[in-house]
Amino acid sequence: MAPKVAEKSADFYDKQNFEGPIHHFALNAVSHLYPKKIVDVYQSVNTGVGAKVHCWHHLDYDGRHAEIEGPNADLKAIADLTCFSIDKADTQVIQFNFVDKTGGNPKDYSLTLDLAGVGRKILYSNDGPDYKLAGIISPSAGTLTTAVYLRNEKSGVYLATGSIYFKWNAEKKEVDIDSEKFWPKQLTHERQGPTKFLITLISNKAST
Numbered sequence: 001m002a003p004k005v006a007e008k009s010a011d012f013y014d015k016q017n018f019e020g021p022i023h024h025f026a027l028n029a030v031s032h033l034y035p036k037k038i039v040d041v042y043q044s045v046n047t048g049v050g051a052k053v054h055c056w057h058h059l060d061y062d063g064r065h066a067e068i069e070g071p072n073a074d075l076k077a078i079a080d081l082t083c084f085s086i087d088k089a090d091t092q093v094i095q096f097n098f099v100d101k102t103g104g105n106p107k108d109y110s111l112t113l114d115l116a117g118v119g120r121k122i123l124y125s126n127d128g129p130d131y132k133l134a135g136i137i138s139p140s141a142g143t144l145t146t147a148v149y150l151r152n153e154k155s156g157v158y159l160a161t162g163s164i165y166f167k168w169n170a171e172k173k174e175v176d177i178d179s180e181k182f183w184p185k186q187l188t189h190e191r192q193g194p195t196k197f198l199i200t201l202i203s204n205k206a207s208t
Helices: none
Strands: 009-015 019-026 030-032 044-047 051-056 065-068 083-088 092-100 109-115 119-124 132-137 144-152 158-169 174-179 187-191 196-201
Touching (some): 009 051, 044 051, 065 092, 092 109, 092 119, 119 132, 132 158
Parallel strands (some): 092 196
Antiparallel strands (some): 009 019, 009 044, 051 065, 092 132, 109 119, 109 144, 144 158, 158 174, 187 196
């Protein structure tokens, strides 16, 4: 049986099955272990009912993402991940994959996102199959607004600026893009899962 843990925190252990020294992390704590992996340092974790652990492959919140809730006696399932954050239990990670359908080369275009609580993230077109962080939303907090800048990396010209409004759909248990009003016309979006979207560049003409 897993030991008790405070409601809004996570306890990591040096060994499997919650054995060895305990390392306590409170809500909003962030740990970047690169070049080590999480499993190089911790072997099990138990989260409180009010907390969730978000784990990432890269220290800048890129690459594969995994969520941990409750007792996990063995962390082998996240063997390749290197950093984690302790967030509220209801938080949801929004992810984008940005593809170019205008005929450009990989990374010809960038999508810069200003993320609340995280900072600026840059996604490049046709940069592989991984979905990248596009926001962290708490359903209880309402709408999440993210500023968007679409740029031609060859010319340095910004094709568009706009905003994305995300909202949690409690009935369907998924994130919705809440408004198209300030969505850049050069881009389309297609749902790929409850919190994942494929963003496609369909025009490389700058907004006028």
